[in-house]
Amino acid sequence: MLLNREQSGKRWHLRPDGAPKVTGQLQYLTDMTLPDMIHGRVLRSEYPYARILSIDTSEAEALEGVYAVLTSKDVPGLNRFGIATPDQPVFCEDIVRYVGDAIAAVAADSPERASLALDAIRVEYEELTPLNSTDAALAPGAPELHEHGPGNVLHRTEIKRGDAEQAFATCDHIVTETYYTPRQMHAYMETEGGLFVPDEEGRLNVYAATQHGYKDRMQLARIIGCPEEDIRVVSSPIGGSFGGKDELNVQPYGALLALRCGRPVKMHNSRKESVRAGLKRHPMKIEMQTGMSREGIIQAHRVRITADTGAYATLGAPVLNFCTEHCLGPYAIPNVDVEGVSVYTNNGLSGEFRGFGGNQAIFAMEGQMDRLAAIMNMDPWEFRRRNMREKNDPGPLNQRILVTDGLSQVWEALDRSELWQKHQSPPADPSLPPWIKRGVGAAIAMHGAGLGYGIPDPAGGRLSLNNEGKIEVAFSYEEFGQGLVATLEIMLCDLFQCSTSDLSIIIGDTDRVPHSGSSTASRSTTMAWMALQRLQTPFRSRVLAVASEMYGVPADELVTGPGGVWRKGQLPAGSSEAETPEKAERIEVAEIVAVGNESTQIAENYLGASQYLAKDEAPSGLVISYAELATQGEADEWIFDTKFDYPTTPDNVVGGHYLYTYAAVAAEVEVNTLTGATKLLDTRHVVAAGPVINPMGYIGQIEGGSVMALGFTLTEDAVMQDSRYVTTNFDTYLIPTIQDIHTNLEVEAIEDLPEGDAFGPRGIGEIGSVALAPAITAAIHQATGVWVNRLPVPREQLVRPLNVPLQEGVSPS
Amino acid sequence: MSKPLENHWTAVVNGEQKHLEIAQTTRLVDVLRTHLHLTGTKVSCEVGRCGACMVLMDGEPVNSCLVMAYQCAGSDITTIEGLHGEEKGTLHPIQQAFVEEGGFQCGYCTPGMVISTKALLDAHPEPSHEQIETGLCGNLCRCTGYGGIIRAVRKAGERCAIRETSAEETVS
Numbered sequence: 001m002l003l004n005r006e007q008s009g010k011r012w013h014l015r016p017d018g019a020p021k022v023t024g025q026l027q028y029l030t031d032m033t034l035p036d037m038i039h040g041r042v043l044r045s046e047y048p049y050a051r052i053l054s055i056d057t058s059e060a061e062a063l064e065g066v067y068a069v070l071t072s073k074d075v076p077g078l079n080r081f082g083i084a085t086p087d088q089p090v091f092c093e094d095i096v097r098y099v100g101d102a103i104a105a106v107a108a109d110s111p112e113r114a115s116l117a118l119d120a121i122r123v124e125y126e127e128l129t130p131l132n133s134t135d136a137a138l139a140p141g142a143p144e145l146h147e148h149g150p151g152n153v154l155h156r157t158e159i160k161r162g163d164a165e166q167a168f169a170t171c172d173h174i175v176t177e178t179y180y181t182p183r184q185m186h187a188y189m190e191t192e193g194g195l196f197v198p199d200e201e202g203r204l205n206v207y208a209a210t211q212h213g214y215k216d217r218m219q220l221a222r223i224i225g226c227p228e229e230d231i232r233v234v235s236s237p238i239g240g241s242f243g244g245k246d247e248l249n250v251q252p253y254g255a256l257l258a259l260r261c262g263r264p265v266k267m268h269n270s271r272k273e274s275v276r277a278g279l280k281r282h283p284m285k286i287e288m289q290t291g292m293s294r295e296g297i298i299q300a301h302r303v304r305i306t307a308d309t310g311a312y313a314t315l316g317a318p319v320l321n322f323c324t325e326h327c328l329g330p331y332a333i334p335n336v337d338v339e340g341v342s343v344y345t346n347n348g349l350s351g352e353f354r355g356f357g358g359n360q361a362i363f364a365m366e367g368q369m370d371r372l373a374a375i376m377n378m379d380p381w382e383f384r385r386r387n388m389r390e391k392n393d394p395g396p397l398n399q400r401i402l403v404t405d406g407l408s409q410v411w412e413a414l415d416r417s418e419l420w421q422k423h424q425s426p427p428a429d430p431s432l433p434p435w436i437k438r439g440v441g442a443a444i445a446m447h448g449a450g451l452g453y454g455i456p457d458p459a460g461g462r463l464s465l466n467n468e469g470k471i472e473v474a475f476s477y478e479e480f481g482q483g484l485v486a487t488l489e490i491m492l493c494d495l496f497q498c499s500t501s502d503l504s505i506i507i508g509d510t511d512r513v514p515h516s517g518s519s520t521a522s523r524s525t526t527m528a529w530m531a532l533q534r535l536q537t538p539f540r541s542r543v544l545a546v547a548s549e550m551y552g553v554p555a556d557e558l559v560t561g562p563g564g565v566w567r568k569g570q571l572p573a574g575s576s577e578a579e580t581p582e583k584a585e586r587i588e589v590a591e592i593v594a595v596g597n598e599s600t601q602i603a604e605n606y607l608g609a610s611q612y613l614a615k616d617e618a619p620s621g622l623v624i625s626y627a628e629l630a631t632q633g634e635a636d637e638w639i640f641d642t643k644f645d646y647p648t649t650p651d652n653v654v655g656g657h658y659l660y661t662y663a664a665v666a667a668e669v670e671v672n673t674l675t676g677a678t679k680l681l682d683t684r685h686v687v688a689a690g691p692v693i694n695p696m697g698y699i700g701q702i703e704g705g706s707v708m709a710l711g712f713t714l715t716e717d718a719v720m721q722d723s724r725y726v727t728t729n730f731d732t733y734l735i736p737t738i739q740d741i742h743t744n745l746e747v748e749a750i751e752d753l754p755e756g757d758a759f760g761p762r763g764i765g766e767i768g769s770v771a772l773a774p775a776i777t778a779a780i781h782q783a784t785g786v787w788v789n790r791l792p793v794p795r796e797q798l799v800r801p802l803n804v805p806l807q808e809g810v811s812p813s
Numbered sequence: 814m815s816k817p818l819e820n821h822w823t824a825v826v827n828g829e830q831k832h833l834e835i836a837q838t839t840r841l842v843d844v845l846r847t848h849l850h851l852t853g854t855k856v857s858c859e860v861g862r863c864g865a866c867m868v869l870m871d872g873e874p875v876n877s878c879l880v881m882a883y884q885c886a887g888s889d890i891t892t893i894e895g896l897h898g899e900e901k902g903t904l905h906p907i908q909q910a911f912v913e914e915g916g917f918q919c920g921y922c923t924p925g926m927v928i929s930t931k932a933l934l935d936a937h938p939e940p941s942h943e944q945i946e947t948g949l950c951g952n953l954c955r956c957t958g959y960g961g962i963i964r965a966v967r968k969a970g971e972r973c974a975i976r977e978t979s980a981e982e983t984v985s
Contacts, residue, residue: 738950
C-alpha cells in the first residue's frame with residue numbers, strides 16, 4: 001500500500017518523545033550539566049602518521065584550574081578499544097596513525113582553560129610519510145601500520161562458484177567497469193559527548209550516546225580495569241547516529257578523567273573534532289566484470305573490492321563481508337569470482353554506516369545491470385527480471401535463506417508504477433531550455449538484516465508488571481531518532497489492548513535493562529517483536545490467573561485492556577488501537593502543562609516523557625486494575641525474561657544472512673548540462689519488509705534514508721588530502737538541505753509475509769538508503785548518455801556543449 | 814584611550830529581562846546554554862551552517878553561534894523555550910504540527926527548525942513551496958529527509974492562517 005498519513009488511519013501514532021523534542025525540553029546527554037562539573041578535552045595528533053618521540057605534560061599540569069592531564073601511562077587497564085577488534089589506542093604510546101589519534105586528555109574548570117592546557121602539552125614527533133591510499137598501503141615495501149598484518153590487510157573475503165574464467169570465454173558480451181564511492185560522513189546533528197559522573201559508592205555513571213550500552217560498558221571496564229558492574233551506561237536519547245556512534249568515541253577520556261578527578265566531567269566534541277576523529281563510510285573501489293549469453297542471461301561475474309578502512313579496524317571486516325555478500329545483487333549467477341580486501345591506511349577512520357557496505361556494492365552491481373541491458377538494447381527492468389534469483393534459490397553466499405516473495409513483489413510493484421512507466425517514453429518537456437535533460441532510472445536490492453552467521457547476535461527482553469501497576473518492557477536498545485519507543489508502544493497496545501498510559505518503556509540504561517543486544521543492522525523492531533511474542537503468553541496468563549482467583553471469574557472469560565483486566569466482550573470501544581490522532585491532538589495540548597518546570601540536571605529516564613500520554617477516564621466494567629494486580633504476591637513473580645539469538649542461516653557461511661528485506665527504487669532526474677548539476681525530481685521506494693507497525697516511523701526511515709542516499713550520490717565526500725581532511729564542517733561537506741531534496745517521494749510498503757512467519761516485521765532502518773544511487777545514475781544516463789561510475793557524481797562529467805544550431809552572424813566563441 | 818567594554822549584559826529573553834556579568838565576546842549560544850541553562854537551543858556546526866542554534870533576535874532568525882553578546886545586548890530574544898500556544902504550557906501550532914506530522918526524528922535539529930518556521934510563517938502566513946525552501950534551507954536535518962518537516966510546516970501554516978482569520982473576525 002502507498003504509505004502516508006491518510007492510508008494509515010488510526011495507526012498514525014504520535015511519538016511519546018514528540019512534545020519534549022519540539023519544546024526543547026528534552027535533555028540530550030550532551031545537554032546535561034552538574035554544578036561541580038569540569039570540562040574534558042582531548043589532544044589529537046598533529047600528523048596522520050608519525051613516531052612520538054616525547055610527550056611533556058608538565059607545563060599543562062602546572063596551569064591554574066587544570067585538574068588532570070592523562071596519557072597512555074594513566075590507563076589502568078587495556079589501552080585499546082574497538083567493538084570487534086580492539087586495536088585503537090585510548091592514548092597512543094609511540095605511533096600515531098591518523099589525525100584523530102588521541103595522545104593526551106585534560107580536565108579543567110572551563111572549556112577555555114582545557115583548551116589552553118592542550119596547547120601547553122609538548123609532543124615531539126618524527127613525521128612519517130602517510131599511506132594516503134589503499135594502493136600506497138598495499139605497495140611492496142610499504143610500512144606496516146599494525147603488527148598483526150600481513151602487510152596492511154585487515155581482512156580478505158572471497159566467493160568462488162563455478163568457473164568464471166571459462167564462463168567469460170563463452171560469453172557473448174562482457175561489461176567491465178570500475179566503481180568508486182565516497183567517504184561519507186554520518187553527519188548526525190548532535191556531536192559526540194556526554195557527562196561522566198563518579199558517585200559516592202565508587203561507581204562510574206556514563207551518560208553518553210551509543211548504539212549498544214552493554215558493549216560500551218564492557219569496553220570501558222576493560223580500559224579502566226574494573227568489574228563491568230561498577231559502571232552504569234545511560235545512552236539515550238541520542239541526537240542521531242546512523243552507525244556513527246556505535247564505537248566508543250569520547251567515553252574512554254570522559255571516564256578516565258572523571259575517575260582521576262573524582263568529579264563529573266563533561267565532554268562535547270566540536271564539529272571539527274567530530275569530523276577529524278569520527279567514523280566515516282568506507283570509501284571503496286569496486287571493479288566488476290560481468291558476462292552474459294546472447295539471450296541476456298548472466299553467466300559470469302568477477303568482482304574485486306578494495307575498501308579503505310583507515311587507521312584502525314573498527315567494523316571494517318564485517319562491513320567488507322556485507323559488501324561481498326551484496327555485490328552479487330539479487331541475481332542467480334552460476335559462475336562467480338569475488339575477492340575483497342579491506343586495507344589499513346593513514347586516512348580517516350572508516351566504520352559502520354547505515355547500509356553497512358551494501359550501498360557501495362548495490363551501486364556497482366546495479367550499474368552493471370544497466371550497462372548490460374543497454375548492450376542488449378533491452379528494457380533494464382526486464383533484463384533484471386530475467387536474471388533475478390528464483391524464490392527458492394539460495395542466498396548470495398549459497399546459504400539457505402527464508403523464502404519470501406519480496407523480490408518479485410517489489411519488482412512488479414515498481415514495474416506498475418507511473419514513475420517507472422515514464423522510462424519507456426523519456427519525459428520531454430518542450431518548455432525546458434535545451435540544456436536541461438530529464439531521465440528516469442531504477443534499481444533493485446535485497447538487503448540482509450541482523451549481524452549474520454557466526455557473529456554473536458543476542459537478543460531478548462523483559463516484560464513485567466511494575467509496582468506502579470504499569471506494563472513495563474525493558475530492552476537494551478537505543479532511541480537515536482528512529483522512533484523505537486513509539487513502535488514499542490504500538491506493539492504493546494496491540495498485544496494487550498491496553499492504553500499508552502498503562503505502559504512504562506525502559507531503554508538505554510544498563511542498570512535498568514537486560515542485555516538484549518544492540519540497535520544495529522535494522523534489527524530492533526524484529527527483535528522486540530520476537531521477544532514480545534515469547535513473553536506475552538506467560539505474562540498474560542499470570543495477569544488473568546490472578547484476576548480470576550481474586551474475583552472468581554474463569555480466566556478464559558477475562559482479557560487485558562485499558563487500565564486493567566476486563567470481562568471479555570466488555571472492552572471499551574476502540575481500545576485495541578493506539579489513540580486516534582484527534583484524541584492525541586487534544587491530549588498533547590492539555591498535558592504539556594508539565595513542561596514549564598525547570599529541567600532537572602540529570603534526567604533519570606527521559607521516557608518520563610510518557611507523562612504526555614493519554615490518560616483514560618476511569619472505565620466501567622473493569623474487573624481489576626493493573627495497579628491492584630501489582631500488589632498481589634511477590635514483585636518478582638510479575639517479571640518475565642527471555643533470551644534468544646537473531647535468526648541466522650543454518651549454513652556455515654560467516655556473515656551469511658537469513659532474513660532479507662527487498663526494495664525497488666525509481667528516480668527521475670533533471671540534469672543541467674551547462675553546470676553539470678543534477679536535481680532529483682521524483683522517486684518511488686517500494687519496500688517489502690513485512691507488516692508496517694509504525695507508519696510514521698516507517699515513512700520517516702525511508703524518506704530519511706533516501707535523502708541520505710541522495711547526498712551520497714550527488715554531494716557528500718569527506719575529502720582527504722595527504723591523509724588530512726579538507727572538508728571539516730558543513731560549509732564544505734554538503735549534506736542535502738530542504739532545497740536539494742526530491743519534492744515528490746512516495747513510499748509503497750509491501751506487508752506480505754509467508755503464512756506462519758515467525759519473525760514478524762523486518763527492520764527498515766537501512767533499506768531506504770541502499771538503492772537510490774544506482775537509480776539516480778541510471779536516470780542520469782538516460783538524460784545525458786553519460787555512464788557515471790563515481791560518486792558523488794562528478795559534475796564535470798555531465799557538462800556538455802550546447803547542442804543548439806548556430807545563429808546567423810553570431811560568433812560561436 | 815577608549816574604555817574597555819564592560820561585562821554587564823542585559824537583554825529580554827523569552828519575555829523576561831535578564832542581567833548577566835559576562836564577557837561581551839561570549840557567543841549568544843553560550844549565553845543561552847551555559848549561563849541561562851536554556852539547552853533547547855542546540856549546538857552542532859558552530860559556523861552558522863546547520864541552524865540547530867537558531868533563535869529569534871528582535872523577530873529575525875539568527876544563528877546564535879554567530880552572534881556575540883555585545884551584538885545582541887538590549888535585544889529581544891526568543892528561544893524554543895519561549896514558544897508556546899495561546900497559553901504558556903501549551904504547544905504552539907507549529908510545535909503541534911511537527912508532532913502530528915512526524916516533522917522530527919532524533920529531534921536535535923527540531924528547536925532550530927521550529928524557530929525558523931516561526932520566522933517563515935510570521936513573514937509568509939501561507940508560504941509557497943519556494944518560500945518554505947528559502948525559509949528553511951539554513952536548517953539541516955539528517956534524520957527525516959525533510960518530508961515530515963514540509964508536511965508540518967504546511968499544516969502549521971494552515972492553522973496559523975485559520976487562527977489569524979478568526980482573530981480578525983473577532984476584532985471586527
